Amino acid sequence: MSLKVLKFGGSSLADANHFRQVAEIVKSDPTRHYVVASAPGKRQGNDTKVTDLLYKCYALAANEEDVTKVFDEIKQRYNDIINDLGIDLDLTPKFDRIREALLHNTGRDYIASRGEYLNAMILAKYLGFQFIDAKKVIFFNEDGSFNSEKTNEVLREALSEHEYAVIPGFYGSMPNGTIKTFSRGGSDVTGSIVARAASATLYENWTDVSGFMMADPRIIDNPKPIKTITYKELRELSYMGATVLHEDAIFPVRYSKIPINIRNTNRPEDKGTFIVPESDDMSDYIITGIAGRTGFSSVTIEKAMMNTELGLGRKVLQVLEDNGISFEHFPSGIDTMTVIVSTKSLSEKRADVLAGICKNVNPENVFVEENMALLAVVGRGMVKAKGTAARIFTSLARANVNIRMIDQGSSELNIIIGVDANDYITALNAIYNEFVK
Numbered sequence: 265m266s267l268k269v270l271k272f273g274g275s276s277l278a279d280a281n282h283f284r285q286v287a288e289i290v291k292s293d294p295t296r297h298y299v300v301a302s303a304p305g306k307r308q309g310n311d312t313k314v315t316d317l318l319y320k321c322y323a324l325a326a327n328e329e330d331v332t333k334v335f336d337e338i339k340q341r342y343n344d345i346i347n348d349l350g351i352d353l354d355l356t357p358k359f360d361r362i363r364e365a366l367l368h369n370t371g372r373d374y375i376a377s378r379g380e381y382l383n384a385m386i387l388a389k390y391l392g393f394q395f396i397d398a399k400k401v402i403f404f405n406e407d408g409s410f411n412s413e414k415t416n417e418v419l420r421e422a423l424s425e426h427e428y429a430v431i432p433g434f435y436g437s438m439p440n441g442t443i444k445t446f447s448r449g450g451s452d453v454t455g456s457i458v459a460r461a462a463s464a465t466l467y468e469n470w471t472d473v474s475g476f477m478m479a480d481p482r483i484i485d486n487p488k489p490i491k492t493i494t495y496k497e498l499r500e501l502s503y504m505g506a507t508v509l510h511e512d513a514i515f516p517v518r519y520s521k522i523p524i525n526i527r528n529t530n531r532p533e534d535k536g537t538f539i540v541p542e543s544d545d546m547s548d549y550i551i552t553g554i555a556g557r558t559g560f561s562s563v564t565i566e567k568a569m570m571n572t573e574l575g576l577g578r579k580v581l582q583v584l585e586d587n588g589i590s591f592e593h594f595p596s597g598i599d600t601m602t603v604i605v606s607t608k609s610l611s612e613k614r615a616d617v618l619a620g621i622c623k624n625v626n627p628e629n630v631f632v633e634e635n636m637a638l639l640a641v642v643g644r645g646m647v648k649a650k651g652t653a654a655r656i657f658t659s660l661a662r663a664n665v666n667i668r669m670i671d672q673g674s675s676e677l678n679i680i681i682g683v684d685a686n687d688y689i690t691a692l693n694a695i696y697n698e699f700v701k
């Protein structure tokens with residue numbers, strides 16, 4: 265029996281017209297039972313997401329500055345939707361409570377979460393579905409990690425009581441009842457959690473693009489869409505900056521192998537991308553996709569014969585661990601070792617890290633290079649194809665891009681390339697054109 269869980273992103277619920285499109289999509293298929301809603305996103309390029317307005321209000325209030333102007337803007341966003349749709353819902357008491365909470369500096373997460381809370385309430389009313397507050401069905405542990413067992417049990421029970429329901433994305437509650445959010449873009453994770461608890465046959469993730477593209481459409485003009493991508497490939501790409509789906513959204517559905525279908529709310533006729541547990545179905549290209557991010561630094565340690573020195577790598581990593589820094593990659597040679605970390609995480613601890621490495625491993629030289637971008641070339645087809653790395657390097661050389669680091673994942677699912685951040689866009693274009701055009 266088919267049962268679908270749908271998640272609509274912020275741009276899909278940005279204004280009344282989008283609500284109409286969403287209702288048409290939901291109502292056109294009776295197996296679309298549970299809907300996860302984001303806060304209203306951007307209506308056009310220079311607009312501000314309601315979530316960002318809420319964070320702004322919180323910051324103003326914490327600074328004891330007046331929130332009226334920004335808060336009125338938020339109220340206007342919701343009231344415009346309600347009035348345009350002509351639904352009988354007065355959010356005044358809700359707004360008053362949020363304003364009150366702002367004045368009392370109630371949690372930042374609580375304030376941010378109200379974006380999805382109010383939008384889901386409007387959507388539930390408009391669709392005639394039950395509203396289920398995420399606070400009552402999504403739980404975190406004391407240490408802030410997601411409590412999947414309790415959530416699954418309580419949410420499953422709650423869903424079984426309602427055939428059709430809307431659940432706000434992005435947040436849940438701590439053991440003491442206060443609100444906690446996932447990281448930004450977290451409504452994708454809520455959708456996945458609901459899909460698991462509902463034992464859904466499909467998790468439809470509705471956004472503003474017709475699926476996952478082979479590269480970021482904001483950088484590559486009109487990139488080719490990906491028809492099918494595996495959970496693992498998606499993890500690699502979303503971790504490296506392909507933000508279509510939150511990088512953690514795979515975990516809840518992975519248990520039950522529920523496929524995810526990325527769809528475009530503005531073009532519901534497009535089939536979008538299927539994200540599946542495994543696939544033998546090869547794509548038209550050797551690579552599945554490319555993604556990348558800037559903001560990395562490398563810490564290079566030089567010492568003659570370091571490859572023979574037992575425990576050296578561990579000692580280097582220990583210094584990072586002691587300073588609360590996680591590493592991204594760790595390529596090494598006979599006499600050198602490089603650790604790639606995010607520039608942000610290193611910046612405050614730089615002096616301590618360098619001093620710690622000098623003390624722990626007594627190197628001949630240790631230095632930091634900033635301004636690095638990492639690109640991930642990902643594809644399940646790369647294992648079988650010979651010469652993929654050679655093609656990547658040749659295309660970069662042709663584009664005059666100097667490679668600062670190379671790391672191939674042991675599963676041969678991805679090749680990571682470090683380049684100067686100034687070369688990032690040139691490098692992305694060069695690799696895309698090599699494999700796709």
Ligand code: ADP
Pocket residue numbers: 272273274275276302305449470471472473475476477478479480481482505506507508509
């Ligand atoms: P939502 O608000 O629906 O959650 P997001 O803004 O989080 O939507 O994600 C969709 C956006 O992801 C697209 O508008 C696009 O700009 C961006 N994006 C980045 N990389 C890719 C990619 N490889 N394919 C498609 N979209 C991408």
Ligand code: ASP
Pocket residue numbers: 273274302303313315316379433434447448449450451452
């Ligand atoms: N509204 C939240 C954000 O902007 C969560 C989401 O959209 O998924 O990050």
Ligand code: MG
Pocket residue numbers: 273449452507508509510
């Ligand atoms: Mg998103």
